[in-house]
Amino acid sequence: MQRYFLPENYKENQTYSLVADDFHHAAHVMRMKVEEECFLVFNHQETIVAKVVDILEDSILLEEVRKEATQKEMPYAVSIACGYTKGDKLELVAQKGTELGMSELIGFPSKTSVAKWDDKKLTKKVPRFEKIVKEAAEQSHRQTVPSIRLLSSQKEFIQLLATYDHILVAYEESAKSGETKSLVKTLQAVQPGETVLIIFGPEGGLSPEEITLFEASGGILCGLGPRILRAETAPLYALSAMSYQWELL
């Protein structure tokens, strides 16, 4: 069943409207008819099943049928921070990371980043990433759309670190030296209401200076198993491991 995100707070006993892109999608791609149902997701993860009551020229009107029963979100908010990578790898992380439950995607310039994204380029990129995560959130039945922050300086990123309760740093050298306990230990220690940030380097990895900076801000180095994962694969491993630990185990 199709899913639409409405950027408004949920209020009971209202008529809700799909407009603009969502209207176009519902009317012309899904060809929804009166009485057909879809999910509507409001701010604060509130989600209902709604049915179409009227189709106007530029909006579709819906009314609530029932609340969505299942919790679809990770029990803890997980932010994924990636040093800027080449090509469209960060877009893959945006799409797959949304499916796998991340709350936020942060891009930052890392020492070894080959891709140089200036402010102008970043401003252009944000709407593109927002579209990717919105579509992936609809498809994967999320109850919230991940937020996107594409930073233009590493200083800005370092300042942000103080706002997270747990910071993990996926470090290739930790994986190589056989470090296996930090990820498990951290995931098992997270308490309700706490936030987790996990930092990944670009293709060239994180530099020793960056590792020092992240550790000084409370970052814990961790390995993600004995194999060497590409820059865009490591975040998917981490999110899957989090889901397994928190949602299945």
Added chain:
Amino acid sequence: MQRYFLPENYKENQTYSLVADDFHHAAHVMRMKVEEECFLVFNHQETIVAKVVDILEDSILLEEVRKEATQKEMPYAVSIACGYTKGDKLELVAQKGTELGMSELIGFPSKTSVAKWDDKKLTKKVPRFEKIVKEAAEQSHRQTVPSIRLLSSQKEFIQLLATYDHILVAYEESAKSGETKSLVKTLQAVQPGETVLIIFGPEGGLSPEEITLFEASGGILCGLGPRILRAETAPLYALSAMSYQWELL
């Protein structure tokens, strides 16, 4: 450090040769010189660090320095079976699945497969997939290259099922109904020497008839968390969860 797979059994105190594509890569891409080191991986996961002793016109000769110390392979052999998907999604699974530790990738025609791959097309596809997994195995420091089986009939696939010790079936309806225990229970029950197969549908999912067939062959339906994962994302979740359970926990 670069890694090359030699399709031969390891013998001590030999001179080893890189030829053909590997020679080209070592000589012209990596520009290796005498005394430089790389990994050589033989059959049965035997891996050594070797150094270049001579560079000839069409081969590079190497000698052993030491054995590779770390175990890089999953403790149990995991086969990933995917109903044929559209576009290059199966190639993404081949590459990322290799990084994440799979032993074997099986493609099979599923009821809802839009992509129809006939024998002729499959025969052409195999070398392409073999190249993808070989390169990914080198990059991710595997000690074995996953094998590729692209089947042209579902019957052939069903016959294959009897050869695995544990069969999991990733089923969207299980995820939707909140099934959370089967994956954990199966992963925790695997014994040394046993094999695991996990089956994934194409974009349209597995049909009820297919589910019945797989269950009759011993398949256990499992959910992979509360979100709906795309066809190409689900195998990456499963492999990451396996690594977390078996290699980190």
